[in-house]
Amino acid sequence: xxxxxxxxxxxxxxxxxxxxxxxxxxxxxxxxxxxxxxxxxxxxxxxxxxxxxxxxxxxxxxxxxxxxxxxxxxxxxxxxxxxxxxxxxxxxxxxxxxxxxxxxxxxxxxxxxxxxxxxxxxxxxxxxxxxxxxxxxxxxxxxxxxxxxxxxxxxxxxxxxxxxxxxxxxxxxxxxxxxxxxxxxxxxxxxxxxxxxxxxxxxxxxxxxxxxxxxxxxxxxxxxxxxxxxxxxxxxxxxxxxxxxxxxxxxxxxxxxxxxxxxx
Numbered sequence: 704x705x706x707x708x709x710x711x712x713x714x715x716x717x718x719x720x721x722x723x724x725x726x727x728x729x730x731x732x733x734x735x736x737x738x739x740x741x742x743x744x745x746x747x748x749x750x751x752x753x754x755x756x757x758x759x760x761x762x763x764x765x766x767x768x769x770x771x772x773x774x775x776x777x778x779x780x781x782x783x784x785x786x787x788x789x790x791x792x793x794x795x796x797x798x799x800x801x802x803x804x805x806x807x808x809x810x811x812x813x814x815x816x817x818x819x820x821x822x823x824x825x826x827x828x829x830x831x832x833x834x835x836x837x838x839x840x841x842x843x844x845x846x847x848x849x850x851x852x853x854x855x856x857x858x859x860x861x862x863x864x865x866x867x868x869x870x871x872x873x874x875x876x877x878x879x880x881x882x883x884x885x886x887x888x889x890x891x892x893x894x895x896x897x898x899x900x901x902x903x904x905x906x907x908x909x910x911x912x913x914x915x916x917x918x919x920x921x922x923x924x925x926x927x928x929x930x931x932x933x934x935x936x937x938x939x940x941x942x943x944x945x946x947x948x949x950x951x952x953x954x955x956x957x958x959x960x961x962x963x964x965x966x967x
Contacts, residue, residue: 867879
């Protein structure tokens with residue numbers, strides 16, 4: 704394999720190559736570039752040299768088109784770019800909370816998005832950049848990816864967990880062992896496992912009714928739970944087995960149709 708070309712400092716169309724990226728696209732070397740419109744993008748060297756990539760995609764947008772390598776900002780770049788604005792752009796809506804109070808960014812990060820990415824790594828879902836000491840600058844020693852305080856379905860998750868704990872206190876004995884991420888995966892399912900009717904995830908004290916334990920003696924965990932509607936959950940209770948409920952679910956669906964209930 705030949706030695707990768709050094710592209711830093713060169714210009715390809717509207718793209719000026721700043722530095723080599725820390726990541727690759729397969730076997731292709733990637734480069735951090737600044738478009739003449741100001742956007743920072745990561746582009747493979749092969750696309751730069753071949754002429755396939757000559758902008759961040761802004762030239763396509765101007766003509767009502769979409770696409771173009773590097774058009775979409777990464778979550779990490781968005782976080783880094785936001786820091787620059789908050790700390791050094793007086794017109795930024797958050798400047799008064801950061802730069803206006805003397806909070807800045809370490810030299811290593813301010814000069815290079817790549818350095819920020821190398822130090823912080825990939826941003827996990829539902830996380831934001833946080834500081835351990837809110838009086839200190841943004842730097843590798845003071846920053847971490849913190850979980851956002853208000854997450855999708857978080858109140859629903861807490862309600863389901865609390866309801867289960869209340870039942871446990873009333874001697875039913877099972878435990879709620881789903882993590883938040885596991886619970887979030889269940890909320891992506893919108894139909895009942897038994898009757899196939901629509902399931903609506905709402906914030907209520909009965910949140911756990913949208914989940915049924917296949918084994919009535921088991922806990923709420925990712926291997927023992929299925930998504931179900933209120934009617935099927937109430938029907939199954941502790942009276943029927945999982946296998947029996949698969950049969951009964953068909954009858955529940957027919958009854959809903961006879962009553963004119965919306966199931967889709």
